[in-house]
Amino acid sequence: MRRRWFFLGALFFCFWGLWVLEANPVELIPNQGGQKAAADFVLSALHPAFDYEDSELQGGEISFFSKVLHALWTTVKYALVAMSLALVIGLIGGVLGSRAWWSESRFSLEVLRIGVRLIATAARSVHELLWAILFLAAFGTSPLVAVLAMSLSYGGTLAKVFSELFDEADGSAAEVIRATGGSGLVAFFAGIMTRSLPDLATYALYRLECAIRSSAVLGFVGIPTMGYEIKTAFEDGHYREIWTYVYVLLIVVVFFEWWGSRIRSLLSKGVTSPLSEEKDQSLTDLWKGRGRSTFLRASLVLIFLGMIAGWVTEDHWGAGVKWEQRVKNLERFGEELVPYSVREAHGDWSQLTPWIESKMSGEGAEAVWRTFHLGTSSILLAGAVSLVVILASARTLASRAPRGIRLGRGFLREAFGMFFRGSAMLARAMPEYILAFLLLQVFGPTIWVLIFALAIHNGGILVRLGAEVVDNTSSQASEVILSQGGSRASAFWSALLPASFNRLILFLFYRWESCIREATVLGMLGVSSLGFLISNAKTAFYYDEMILWVLLGAALVFVGDVSSDLVRGRLRR
């Protein structure tokens, strides 16, 4: 009954959102001129460029191949540097934001914990692209500023997740250490931190993968990463070059996903020592033969070296802008942050409220409303599609012997399963912003582009998480259905889905929060929502308006974040 109400509610919210967003399916058909451009763009995906499309550049000093590699290294480099800072922020914030290191409960520690958590949530509530825009406006163009923006947003996310991991870690070892004379710090370090290490590394590796996507997107605000090359190639009309960059980015993100999953698996399972079963071995032999993974060690060293290389190989962190110029920029930015009406009234702050009211009643409230529905409708659409795809892609269903019950032929099932898993991997590897940018070239400026971009990327993530849940759900009912001649679909809809429903909804809310966050920036591509207002204010140098829209977006994400946490907390219980 509850599930039925949930589905009905989701359906209602999805269509209500589409109605608010005025998403008319007719808009999906481009006009005649548009059709040709769209066809050219789509067809060029089949012929990615291996050299410059501009013949004048061919055979020049820098080959196209070198240019792609350089953009790729810059993208990965900025991601690594941002993550190195974010990890420091995340670890400090994660410890201070948790209760796990306390020896005893104190009011001052509780105030500190709540304060740190609020700062972390505020930092992550503003999308990294918006932090970058704000910082670039304040300090002037510089890769360092963009990297700092990214690390702030990611640091906030890491701090929040790390503190939750510390608080949820099994505290029995820490309790033993405390009870046998260890201090709170020692008990936390040895009993909690070491125990949480695989989870911390797992999440940090996932964020590194996200950071590569974000780093690519930063190119759209002038930082020379993959996004920048994609944008300039589009402006030059070099569609085939766009696809080359897109494919290279996809390959790298997929590679990092594979790498991360191998490291995760090794960290959580460890490597068994072949010698530990043999008696009478010397200590030296046991040490030499201990279970260890060269792959794991090499990977961690490589990531660490990559971070150092990222810092030292960048020659233009400051982009050649002098310090005095940056201070001037900051002063000007600070002055223009003051609302226009307050400035006009010679610093009379009583003008602030009417100014906010006028902005909100004009376009602000509508933009917030549209952004909320954009995020909500997109995730519901993604959820609906992923439910069907999970059935086709879960390994325990898409096989000749689903749930261990042999059903005869199933080659096509397995092939489809692989196809859907591969498609989901590509869908989540593609950053929403770049996906929306590409779809924009096909469908033109319609809200559908943003909905599809969000739904495709998040659908890819939901399919993976959902398929894992279904695969790990033990359900004898599904086996009975299959052994009595029922289809895979019957086993899924009537046994597996009800058994894993709560966890699937948990993931839906987790991604809803991310969708809202992403929805605040997608409008910058020219489709009406908060991002559109931010982009317009930025172009017109109306920094007072820009900060108002950014803060509104942050407030929306904050509300989404808190309500998603509440719902997920209830579902877990």
Place this chain on the structure above:
Amino acid sequence: MMLDFQSVTLRYGGIVALSELDLKIEQGEQVCLIGPSGAGKSSFLGLCNGRIQATNGKVILHDRDFGQTRGKELTRLRSQIAWIPQDLGLITNLRVNQNVACGRAGQKGFWKLLMSLLWMGRGEQQVVSQLLERVGIAEKIFARVDHLSGGQQQRVAIARALYQEPRVILADEPVSAVDPERARSLVELLTTVAREEAITLVMSLHDRHLAQRFFDRVIGLRDGKVVFDGAPNDERVQELYRLD
């Protein structure tokens, strides 16, 4: 006198967990606490190392009242008492030697423990190896704890307790999750080692046969009260588990 309970009462809100306890445990004694679930065995052990404070009365260890001891003095006192909880409290994703090293967390402090965990010196490895030899799993010294069986993990917890060089070992139903044969061998191991080292052992058990076989003294608890305290062949031991 090693451990001295003087009119100890422990309440959780309105519930009385232990009531008017008066008993003494001498240095080197092997004491087994038995009683049905909810009798107060874990609370009793919690009072023994000051994890739980008595609501009334005093718990005295080496002439020090746990209720009045704070700071470094409390740390020093606790570092003489090893504790093996029911779930063993091991760091399962670390190696056996690293877990054993945690036995001296209270004595080492942060930096020395960090060094032991990251890069354990040869000397310390030797000491840990000898301890593991004693508990019968020397070849597992560099194995990850989550790669060991339940019985082997219990031996790691015993080695960690011994590495602490304690004067008291508190063990809270440490064999509740293993088969009877393993349980017997682990209790035998703990009591033998404690006897050899003159360590006071206070262990709670569900199985009265194990208590009767391996301990000199059995304390029977029921509804937070000491029902009997004496030799293991006391007839009242059998009656303790009878249904009301």
